[in-house]
Amino acid sequence: MAYRKTPAEIHRLTAAREHLVGCATEVVAEVGWSQASVTAVADAAGIAAGSVYQHFPSKAALAVEVFRRAAGREVEVLGEVLHGPGDPVERLARGVEVFARRALENRGLAHALLAAPAEPAVGAERLAFRRRYRALFAEVVREGVATGALPAQNGEITAAALTGAIGEVLVDPLGAPEDADTEALLADLTATALRCAGAPLA
Template sequence: MPYRRTEKTQARLDSQRGEILAAAVALLAETGYAGCSMAAVAARAGVGTGSVYRQFPSKADLIVEVFREVVSREIASVEAAAAQGDVRERVVAVIETFAGRALKAPRLAYALLAEPVDAVVEAERLVFRRAFREVIAKAIADGVTRGLLPPQDAEATAAALVGAGAETLVGPLAGNGGPDTIPNLVTFTLRALGSSDPGRSS
């Protein structure tokens, strides 16, 4: 009788895959890509390196999946933040969520935004930024339609805001994130949108 993978076995494999991913995510958040050696991931997940390779054909595949996993969390947070309120509130919520999370988990944010990675992961980075851009562009387009913002190319403004956020945060992530980092970014954003009242952080 030929061997047939049973449902139970399949479930165990699936859960093992999840554990490996979780271990890799944790390592990424703690030590960046440097700490994500296959051996370290395997050890953290409590499996052998061979088992990691059963689930992921190569390290690049594993890392790309880890990246997607973490990014989808970030996108989800930001989308939730953008769900309600007027244009200003939505955009401010997006910025504060994005930046707040980054400053709370600087090592992870650095890995997502700026740490040198190979070209495959770099491509995922573009997807990441594009997703953020879309969330912001939607809010802006909405604001323009309702006459709350001056006419503008929503995609272009959104792209610029994503770049501004990333650039602003990379410095602080390396060390000193002054307490004004986020308020500064929010003020900048509101002005850039052409929102009539830039608002104050106090």
């Protein structure tokens, strides 16, 4: 009598879940959290509203999953660059540039992750991820201070400042449809970030 899921069925279910998360991410990137109703997301995924609850216990849980997936990718990429080869200042510069470039290449999503108004659960997640960005930056800053490439400073504060500065500089461009000169923006942002950490001018 016991009913056991066949591998194919399991695969179908997880695929459906992945598809739902993917579609939800697209909807959020396009219209923001506030407009991403359960109905809108379900429609985008081609399922009924009620079916969302086969995969997630609540809308908030789905939203958190969407956020974690997308933000997790960014943390990972940033971490790889910051832990990669090169001296601390170089890595910091590349980290900022890569982060900003990826945001500008995927504006809708970046805006949703960084700035768009969201329900409390997502807000909490945003805070948590900001701490992770901060921790990554703080590490590199402390390294730079240790090697003497950067002046003595409170690495945590500098890291928080970097996180905030990057977000704020990007907010306007993220809202605009197309930026006139992305490269110039990236150069200016990177330069500002380096100054913020006290790196000598190139």
